[in-house]
Amino acid sequence: MKIFFSRKNASIIAGLVTLSLLGACGNNEDTAPEETTTAWDEIQEKGSLTVATSGTLFPTSYREEGSDELTGFEVEVAREIGERLELEVEFTELGFDEMLTSVQTGQVDIAANDIEITEDRKDNFLFSTPFKYSYGTAIVRSDDLSGIETLEDLKGKKAAGASTSVYMETAREYGAEEVVYDNATNETYLRDVAIGRTDVILNDYYLQTLAIAAFPELDITIHPNLKYSPSEVGVVMNEDNTELAENVDRVIEEMLEDGTIAEISAEFFNGADVTEKVEIEE
Structure with a gap:
């Protein structure tokens, strides 16, 4: 069976093909991914x-x-x-x-x-x-260094500080009992060591030095022999x-x-x- 195409039919088919192509282009634009906002x-x-x-x-x-x-x-x-x-x-x-x-x-x-x-x-x-570069030190009572000579002596001592700090990790590693404060001031930490409520604060050298200088009336000191864990901040x-x-x-x-x-x-x-x-x- 033969199918005959007139010029009219050919024009209609050509128009449909063009519309189809344009439609395809339009769909691609509609589905293009949006830029991600960072x-x-x-x-x-x-x-x-x-x-x-x-x-x-x-x-x-x-x-x-x-x-x-x-x-x-x-x-x-x-x-x-x-x-x-x-x-x-x-x-x-x-x-x-x-x-x-x-x-x-x-x-x-x-x-x-x-x-x-x-x-x-x-x-x-x-x-x-x-x-900032520093290292760890320990604040202890002046009269007896809180009974601490080396890091091994932290076992059983009460160490004050933030639970997730690297210094508390050191305290736990050596068997200290952690005492955690809720965003307390330096004075609270330091006075608790001085009166024996806690025994030691492990922290950064520069911070410890200035903290002690701010409260000269307290019977506390930086341990003379404990230097550990070089740090970067x-x-x-x-x-x-x-x-x-x-x-x-x-x-x-x-x-x-x-x-x-x-x-x-x-x-x-x-x-x-x-x-x-x-x-x-x-």
Whole structure:
């Protein structure tokens, strides 16, 4: 059987083919994937950076007596980061353990509170380029060093601090009984050691030195022989926020290069430059 096509039929078929092709093109445009908005895009859009800090850790994050203004070494470093990224900085005051949870859940962009960089934490978070180097020490009672000569003597002693800090991990490792506070001030920690409610505070050398100097009336001291765990500190970010981390690293490296962080360090650590790496014999 033969089928004959007139010019009219041919025109109709050609029109249908054209419509079909145009329709296909239109469908492709409709189904094209939308651009993904990143956390860094959202931060830029709102024009601000949310930073978790304690507000109770002298001289990292605190308020001077009689002032409502939050300040401290890492508070001012965070402010400078924001300025160089052309972002306002909004601080949220949280306990140490809450900070890391808030970073993980995206409630804050950054945590800045003398948080040590460890391999375990790097499995779950992004850390900035380090800008503070130190080591661990122990605050004990002056008269008997709280009965502690070596780290092995921590067994059975009451060690005060944040549950998830690397220093409390050290205390647990050596058998100490942990005493955890809910975002308490330095004075509370120190007085409890002095009166025997607790025995020891394991923490960073620079923080411990300044804390003791702030309360000379208390019968406490830094243990003369305990030096351990060289440490590096940076700000903490969600592991998925790679663009934020890249931009934070860029400005921190600028600040290290031009001496800005060293100047901030001198202001809060009695002239010491915490950006310099330290060597200790373990």
